[in-house]
Amino acid sequence: MEQETRRPLLIVGSVAFDSVETPQGRADMALGGSASYAAIAASYFSQPQVVGIVGDDFHGHHMSKFHDHGVDVRGIESVAGKTFHWKGRYRENFKDRDTLETALNVFQHFNPTIPAAYRDTKYVLLGNIDPKLQLSVLNQAKGTDIVAMDTMNFWIDTAREALREVLKRVDILFINDEEAMQLADEWTVLGAAESIRRMGPKYVIIKRGEHGAVLFGPELTLFVPAVLLTSVVDPTGAGDTFAGGFFGHLSRGGGLERENLAQALTWGTVMASFAVEAFSVDGICRLSPRVIAERRGSLIDMIRYE
Amino acid sequence: MEQETRRPLLIVGSVAFDSVETPQGRADMALGGSASYAAIAASYFSQPQVVGIVGDDFHGHHMSKFHDHGVDVRGIESVAGKTFHWKGRYRENFKDRDTLETALNVFQHFNPTIPAAYRDTKYVLLGNIDPKLQLSVLNQAKGTDIVAMDTMNFWIDTAREALREVLKRVDILFINDEEAMQLADEWTVLGAAESIRRMGPKYVIIKRGEHGAVLFGPELTLFVPAVLLTSVVDPTGAGDTFAGGFFGHLSRGGGLERENLAQALTWGTVMASFAVEAFSVDGICRLSPRVIAERRGSLIDMIRYE
Numbered sequence: 055m056e057q058e059t060r061r062p063l064l065i066v067g068s069v070a071f072d073s074v075e076t077p078q079g080r081a082d083m084a085l086g087g088s089a090s091y092a093a094i095a096a097s098y099f100s101q102p103q104v105v106g107i108v109g110d111d112f113h114g115h116h117m118s119k120f121h122d123h124g125v126d127v128r129g130i131e132s133v134a135g136k137t138f139h140w141k142g143r144y145r146e147n148f149k150d151r152d153t154l155e156t157a158l159n160v161f162q163h164f165n166p167t168i169p170a171a172y173r174d175t176k177y178v179l180l181g182n183i184d185p186k187l188q189l190s191v192l193n194q195a196k197g198t199d200i201v202a203m204d205t206m207n208f209w210i211d212t213a214r215e216a217l218r219e220v221l222k223r224v225d226i227l228f229i230n231d232e233e234a235m236q237l238a239d240e241w242t243v244l245g246a247a248e249s250i251r252r253m254g255p256k257y258v259i260i261k262r263g264e265h266g267a268v269l270f271g272p273e274l275t276l277f278v279p280a281v282l283l284t285s286v287v288d289p290t291g292a293g294d295t296f297a298g299g300f301f302g303h304l305s306r307g308g309g310l311e312r313e314n315l316a317q318a319l320t321w322g323t324v325m326a327s328f329a330v331e332a333f334s335v336d337g338i339c340r341l342s343p344r345v346i347a348e349r350r351g352s353l354i355d356m357i358r359y360e
Numbered sequence: 361m362e363q364e365t366r367r368p369l370l371i372v373g374s375v376a377f378d379s380v381e382t383p384q385g386r387a388d389m390a391l392g393g394s395a396s397y398a399a400i401a402a403s404y405f406s407q408p409q410v411v412g413i414v415g416d417d418f419h420g421h422h423m424s425k426f427h428d429h430g431v432d433v434r435g436i437e438s439v440a441g442k443t444f445h446w447k448g449r450y451r452e453n454f455k456d457r458d459t460l461e462t463a464l465n466v467f468q469h470f471n472p473t474i475p476a477a478y479r480d481t482k483y484v485l486l487g488n489i490d491p492k493l494q495l496s497v498l499n500q501a502k503g504t505d506i507v508a509m510d511t512m513n514f515w516i517d518t519a520r521e522a523l524r525e526v527l528k529r530v531d532i533l534f535i536n537d538e539e540a541m542q543l544a545d546e547w548t549v550l551g552a553a554e555s556i557r558r559m560g561p562k563y564v565i566i567k568r569g570e571h572g573a574v575l576f577g578p579e580l581t582l583f584v585p586a587v588l589l590t591s592v593v594d595p596t597g598a599g600d601t602f603a604g605g606f607f608g609h610l611s612r613g614g615g616l617e618r619e620n621l622a623q624a625l626t627w628g629t630v631m632a633s634f635a636v637e638a639f640s641v642d643g644i645c646r647l648s649p650r651v652i653a654e655r656r657g658s659l660i661d662m663i664r665y666e
Contacts, residue, residue, distance in 0.1 A: 241453050242588075242589065242590055242591075242592070243588060244588040244589065245590050262571065265568065265571035265572075266585070268585075268588070275588065275658075275661075275662050276662060276663075277585040277662045277663050278663075279572070279574075279583040279585065282548075282549060282550040282574070282581065283548065283550065284548055284550050284551050285548075286548070316664075316665050320665065352581075354665055355581075356574075356581050356582060357582075357583050357584075357663040357665060358622075359622050359626065359663060359664070
C-alpha cells in the first residue's frame with residue numbers, strides 16, 4: 055500500500071457479465087469474470103496487466119472500472135459478438151449456488167495472446183480457464199519469476215491431463231477444499247495438499263470460503279481465517295479476489311519467504327471480504343488504503359496469540 | 361502443564377456408553393458422555409470433579425479411566441439399571457451423523473446433587489444436559505468464580521425458556537455454529553454471537569468443527585483453527601473435549617484476560633484434535649505433557665503472523 059512504483063503482474067482469465075440473484079438482491083449484466091476480480095484486487099498492490107477477451111457489447115463504462123484502478127487493458131481483445139455471460143443464483147444462507155446459464159459467447163474462441171509489452175512480466179497469475187490455454191500463456195511468457203494458477207472442478211473433470219501438465223510448471227496453486235480433495239483423491243485437506251504439492255506446485259493455497267484459507271509449502275503451514283462479516287451480499291468472485299490480493303502483494307517483490315507469504319494471505323483475505331459485501335466488483339472498487347489496512351489490522355488481531 | 365497444585369473444576373454432564381460406527385471402524389459400548397470427555401481432557405490442567413450418574417453395568421474398568429487421570433468421581437452416582445447408551449453412525453467423510461439409538465436409561469432420572477466437598481468449587485462446567493438440571497446445579501453451588509456451559513439443538517428446540525434462564529447466569533457459552541444461529545435466529549456467526557452475548561454470557565465460543573473455533577467477548581474476537589489431521593477416526597466428544605481443555609486451562613486461575621483466553625482456546629483445540637484420532641476417550645488417555653505441548657506449538661506456528 056506504500057507509495058512505491060507498482061510492479062507489473064500479468065493476469066489471464068475471463069472478463070464477463072454476471073447476472074446474479076442472492077438472498078440480498080440481484081444484479082444484471084454486471085462486470086464479472088476471474089480476471090476482472092483479480093485485477094481490481096491486485097491494483098491496490100501492483101500494476102495488473104489483463105489478457106482476456108470481450109464482445110462488442112462491452113462498453114466504455116465497463117472498461118472504465120479497469121481504468122479507474124490503473125489496470126493495463128491492452129491485452130483485452132475486443133471482437134464481434136457477445137461477452138461471456140454467467141447467470142446464477144445463491145440459495146438461502148449462500149450455502150448452495152445454482153448456475154442458471156453459462157453463455158461462453160466470444161470466450162469459447164479465446165486464444166490468449168500475450169502482448170509483446172507483457173512478455174517479460176515476472177509475475178503471472180493464470181485465472182481459472184482451460185488448462186490448455188494456461189499452458190499456452192506459459193509458453194509465450196519469458197523468464198517468469200513466480201507463476202500462480204487457479205482451477206476448478208470442471209477442469210478436473212474434463213481436462214485432467216492438461217491440468218497435470220500446467221501443475222508441473224506453476225509455483226502456487228489456488229484451489230478450494232472440495233476441489234483439492236477431488237484432484238488428489240484424498241479426503242482431508244492436509245492429505246490433499248501434500249498430494250498436490252507432489253504434482254508440481256511448491257505452494258498450495260486451499261480456499262475454504264467463510265472458513266478462511268490454508269497455505270501449504272515446504273516445512274510450512276499457514277492458516278488465515280476469513281474476516282467475520284454481518285452481511286454478505288454476493289460471494290461471486292471471492293476466490294478470484296483473494297488470488298488477486300494475495301498475488302498482488304507477492305508481486306511487490308518480497309519473495310516466497312514465510313513472512314511475506316503470511317502477509318499475502320492477509321491481504322488476499324481482506325480483499326475477498328470486501329468483494330462479498332456488494333454485487334459484482336463494486337465491493338473492491340475505489341477502496342482507500344486506510345480502510346483496507348484497518349480491516350487487515352482487525353483480522354490479524356483475531357489471531358494474535360502472543 | 362506445569363507441576364502445580366491442580367485446582368478443582370466441577371463438571372456436570374453425562375457419563376455414557378457409546379456404540380459408534382465410522383468409516384474407520386467401530387466401537388461398542390465404549391466410555392463416552394460429555395462429562396467423561398471433558399473431565400479427562402481437563403485432567404491435564406486441573407483437578408476435575410465429576411457429577412453424573414451411571415447404572416450397575418458401569419464396572420471398575422470403566423471407572424479406572426477416570427482414576428488413571430486423577431479425576432474425582434465421588435459425585436458419580438451409581439444406581440440400579442443401565443447406563444445411558446448412545447448409538448450412532450458417521451457417514452462417509454464424517455459430514456453427517458445418524459443417531460441410531462438413544463437409551464437414556466438411568467440418565468432420565470438424573471437429578472444432580474453436588475457433594476458437599478464440591479460446593480465451594482470456583483469453576484463450574486455445565487455439560488450439555490437439560491437446562492433445568494443446569495439451573496439446579498447453579499442453585500447448589502456457592503460462590504462460583506467462572507461458570508461455563510455447553511448446549512445443543514435439542515434443548516434449543518424443547519427447553520428454550522429454561523435455557524434462556526441458564527444463559528443469564530453463565531460467563532461462557534460453548535455452542536456450535538449452526539446451533540448458535542438457531543438460538544439467535546441469525547444467519548451469520550458474528551450476528552449470532554452478538555445476539556447471544558446480549559442474552560447473558562459475556563463470552564461465547566462458537567465451535568466450527570474442523571474449521572476451528574471463535575471466541576467473542578467484550579471488545580474481543582479470537583480465532584483458533586483446528587489442528588490439521590490426516591486421519592480422523594471418531595469425532596464423537598470433540599466438542600466436550602474442547603470445552604474440557606479450554607476450561608481446564610482457565611481453572612488454573614489466569615482469569616478472563618485476552619492472553620489467558622487465547623491460551624485456553626489453543627489447549628481446547630489441541631485436546632480435541634487428540635480426541636478425534638481414536639474411538640471413545642482413547643485419544644485423550646495417558647497423553648504426555650510434551651506431546652500435547654508439541655502439537656500446540658505446531659498449531660500456534662500456523663497462525664504466527666508477526
